Amino acid sequence: MTPTERRASASLSGIFALRMLGLFLVLPVFALEARQYPGGEDPLWLGLAMGIYGLTQGLLQLPFGMASDRFGRKRVIVLGLIIFALGSFWAAVATDLTQLLIGRSLQGAGAVSAAVTALLADLTRDEVRTKAMALVGASIGLMFALSLVVSPVLTAWIGFAGLFWLTGVMALVGVAVVIWGAPPAPPPVLGPGRGRLADVLVHADLMRLNVGVFVLHAVQLAMWVAVPALLVQAGLDKAQHWQVYLPAVLLSFLFLGVVFAMERRGHLKKVFLLSIGLIALVQLGLLVQSVGTPSLGVLAAWLLVFFCGFNALEATQPSLASRIAPRAMRGTALGVYNTLQSLGFFVGGLVGGWLVKSWGSPALFLSCGAALLLWWLLAWPMQTPGRAAPVSHTP
16 A cells, blocks of 8 residues: 555544444443333334434435535535534433434434545555455444443443443544545546436446445344344353454454455455355354354354454445446445445344344344345346556545
């Protein structure tokens, strides 16, 4: 990587990290702590409150992405982070589940993922794009692992509401990183072909990636409606769940070395399909665990496999989307991509809560496995792009 590419990757990964840590901090304790709010005794409403930010993100990712094509990436990112901070502060003062749900909705309205990813794509060459996206994915994975360790401790120290106050402050720190830490963004592309939504929606390979990211994040959030309960049934106290999550997340990063090596040899599609298959296999393993007496060691092994597949897809999917889409419509293409990602979060939380409430955890894992199998079949015909000629960026 060039110095500009390293600076872009580090600063934009930091923005993702600050924002995602804020979201992840509440995830390990949400289902338990939100029950204490009036209205929090219903699993369906709990799932809705957990995943509602995905719906508002889904509604706004595309407008934010298109706006970044027209008005510039950094302006849109700063606006989104401020909205996210306001939602965090709202949730911090919530007194019932409805107000908490409104705060989570506002958090999701700060839909900056498309603009951040598009800016990172603007500032990196094709040959290092997957590595740059992997740094973003690694930062997300590390924040997830860190949240699992510190969330119970912070909740005991500053309370559930305190997590949201901290989240809002971190979003404002992210604003400073955008303004002073990230390299200058290239100017918006002018012309009639800029940000044409119709061109994105009729592009077969882009839509395969869009459907895939929807399935991936729906499965991710739906799993966490049931996985904590399985760990408790296996004999692990909720305050010690990080002892399973943290090693699984950290060890899974080793699999990214396989991803980079296979990409250099032109086998990116193979590792892509392999990763989908691994996550589908995890659902089968969790299904078996949920119908009997769960084993802590077996659950830990399946979670390691899950994070291997998940981190690989988090690195390769946005890289592929940014390389397939021309720069003039990159924000629009990634807006659609992140819209489907956010809707996946929403549907995963809502449907996951409904499945567990109506038919139990086995139905949830069976449904997740079926969705992943359909995605694998849909992804099979996808063509992965070659590397474009190197482009230079002004430091």
